[in-house]
Amino acid sequence: MSKPQPELPDSQRAEFGRRLHEIRRNRGWTLHNMAEASGLAVSTISKVERGLMSLTYDRMLQLARGIGVDMTEFFSSEGSSFQPGEFAVAPKGTFERAETRNYVYEMLFPQIRNKAMVPMMGSLKAHDLMDFDDFVRHPGQEFLLVLEGAVTVFAEGKAPVVLRAGDSAYFDSSRGHLYASAGATDARILVVCTEAETTDPRDDPRA
Amino acid sequence: MSKPQPELPDSQRAEFGRRLHEIRRNRGWTLHNMAEASGLAVSTISKVERGLMSLTYDRMLQLARGIGVDMTEFFSSEGSSFQPGEFAVAPKGTFERAETRNYVYEMLFPQIRNKAMVPMMGSLKAHDLMDFDDFVRHPGQEFLLVLEGAVTVFAEGKAPVVLRAGDSAYFDSSRGHLYASAGATDARILVVCTEAETTDPRDDPRA
DNA sequence: GGACAATTTTTCCGATACGAAAATGAGATT
DNA sequence: AATCTCATTTTCGTATCGGAAAAATTGTCC
Secondary structure (H helix, E strand, O other): OOOOHHHOOHHHHHHHHHHHHHHHHHHOOOHHHHHHHHOOOHHHHHHHHOOOOOOEHHHHHHHHHHHOOOHHHHHOOOOOOOOOOOEEEEOOOOOEEEEOOOOEEEEOOOOOOOOOEEEEEEEEOOOOOOOOOOOEOOOOEEEEEEEEOEEEEEEOOOOOEEEEOOOEEEEEOOOOEEEEEOOOOOEEEEEEEEOOOOOOOOOOOOO | OOOOHHHOOHHHHHHHHHHHHHHHHHHOOOHHHHHHHHOOOHHHHHHHHOOOOOOEHHHHHHHHHHHOOOHHHHHOOOOOOOOOOOEEEEOOOOOEEEEOOOOEEEEOOOOOOOOOEEEEEEEEOOOOOOOOOOOEOOOOEEEEEEEEOEEEEEEOOOOOEEEEOOOEEEEEOOOOEEEEEOOOOOEEEEEEEEOOOOOOOOOOOOO
């Protein structure tokens, strides 16, 4: 509150206020109704709606809970390339190749930035030697489906587990993990990661 | 700032701080690094991490942008049953059956509540008549992979598209959509939805 | 141990958030 | 016209935010 907050364009704060005003208008509520529901002062809500004031986190939570709105609605991704109504199709073989030390994998839908999920496919060569010194970690959650062959899943602190076609795994991807073919033939996998950061989907979330 | 903010349990503010601290720790950053990246003062970040201070909306946006984190990461479902370090395996055939008007599908990992992703498999009977009066919609994003057979994907406002084994689609699931087998044989699909709300994973996200 | 650098926390102060109350504006009624 | 009600905005006092600098703590090296 000392350094002038116009460090940030007022357009952000004003946008927040517009959303709030829209929510209220859609409901046909008065400022008083909002105040009652949220426990915030009438004047506070008025000022926020007009972008004259910026709420603290505490008060934002209080407001969101009070009026029954999910907090994330106030922070919808800006600059996100995933568009409302987005619909994309990737025929088999449509991917962008990406390589890490351990894998070569096929990013699906690389043109869609900032997706909530990052799907990719990969082949695990039979007999490949994995670099076990270096478990892979990244924030978020990961779903693995074995499409073909057999895969050994190494998860830090866990005994290795072998999955075959149709088997799947779901885990916290910040836990060190590594995949390897477990059979005499190459294995084929699908991996879907939650995108923990607003990174370029072509960046390796699995380095 | 006049009415004491402890109107709201400090646990919320403290939780926000913990997440911020965790992000920093995972990166191996100092407070100074965070400060440089975000333009906030070192002391501010320290206080926020320890729950001693609550940021305003403006500053939260500034922080999130500066450190390259999507704001919604700070509001991920609380009371989530997905545990840090979680690791679960589902052998083929391990699922919970769920039925809607149009589909019978197999929820994977139903025991894990509040996952960021909801993976499920399904079979689409050949020659089944779909109820086209009623597109399916639910908030969030959806990834579809055709495992076997051919599938017609109907997306509201779009021409139907036929996908075959290995083809995939990624789209905004709030857009009306519907799947149907497109071949003489049954089709097999994998669908992964983002879980837009803290709902029971056994609840139908696709009714 | 001491010296030093790096990191974090504390202090202090100006600016802003926030609420209660007053003022204003608009519409309805007499 | 005046009066009343309701909704919104403005005012003003207090608490807290937020930053710069100082102090404290931690880590490393000799």
